[in-house]
Amino acid sequence: MERTILPRQPHPLRSYLRVGRLLYWALLLFIAESYLYGAELYNALRYQGVWAVLFWTLCFLFSFVHIFLVLMDGWSRYQNYKRAKDQLFLHGFRPRIARMYMGSKCQRMAVETAAEELGLKAEIKAYYHKHGVRWYHYVPYFMIAEPLFLFKKHFWSRTFLEKNYTPKYNYRNMPQIHWV
Numbered sequence: 159m160e161r162t163i164l165p166r167q168p169h170p171l172r173s174y175l176r177v178g179r180l181l182y183w184a185l186l187l188f189i190a191e192s193y194l195y196g197a198e199l200y201n202a203l204r205y206q207g208v209w210a211v212l213f214w215t216l217c218f219l220f221s222f223v224h225i226f227l228v229l230m231d232g233w234s235r236y237q238n239y240k241r242a243k244d245q246l247f248l249h250g251f252r253p254r255i256a257r258m259y260m261g262s263k264c265q266r267m268a269v270e271t272a273a274e275e276l277g278l279k280a281e282i283k284a285y286y287h288k289h290g291v292r293w294y295h296y297v298p299y300f301m302i303a304e305p306l307f308l309f310k311k312h313f314w315s316r317t318f319l320e321k322n323y324t325p326k327y328n329y330r331n332m333p334q335i336h337w338v
Contacts, residue, residue, distance in 0.1 A: 165277050167329040173275065177239045177268045178232035180296075185228045191221035227318060234320035235268045241323045243272035248326075251281035260291060262298035275329070 168176075175182065199214035238259060245255045251273070259269035266286060273282040300307055307313045 163277070164329070164332070165275060167275060169330075173239065173271060174232075174236050177235050177271050178264070180267065181228050181232045181235070181264060185225060185232075188221045188224045188228060192218060192225060195221055230318040231264065234316070234318060235264045237320040237323045238265055239268040239272050240325045242269040243275065243329070244326045246273055246276050246278055247329075251278050251285075253285060256282050256285045260286065260289070261300055263296045264298075266291065 195214055195218035199211070199218050202210040202214045242255065242259055245252075246269075249255065256269065259265040270279055270282055273279045300313070304310065
């Protein structure tokens with residue numbers, strides 16, 4: 159094992175926002191959609207018929223529910239980030255670790271953020287590139303492989319209900335050297 163310098167660690171809030179940056183842009187869009195659909199629903203309730211009210215209610219509910227789904231997904235990806243950071247710190251880059259988080263763009267962003275904070279981002283990116291993962295692969299691979307994913311318990315627990323993970327180390331307070 160070679161000794162490397164641990165880069166300066168960012169504040170946990172910054173890591174949280176970086177891990178879910180795509181999700182939080184989507185969150186802003188769903189908030190804006192909810193506002194617009196809510197305004198249309200209000201107008202439909204006042205001036206239009208049942209079909210317009212039903213249509214705008216469905217649109218509003220779709221975007222409003224997604225606000226909470228995005229928040230839960232972001233929290234779950236942060237749990238992935240904390241776990242991946244501990245795994246990478248303890249073991250260095252290992253293909254098995256990278257493979258565990260290869261399934262979706264958000265999971266890859268979580269492990270890439272953890273790897274970047276430990277100085278291992280190049281290895282993770284090279285591994286994903288070698289295995290055909292590209293920057294534009296946004297749709298999770300399991301959605302393509304299993305079209306009925308919405309009816310799987312594993313999908314719901316892994317995507318929105320990831321258990322809280324307490325990191326084993328306080329990276330901001332440790333010496334700036336570790337073994338890789």
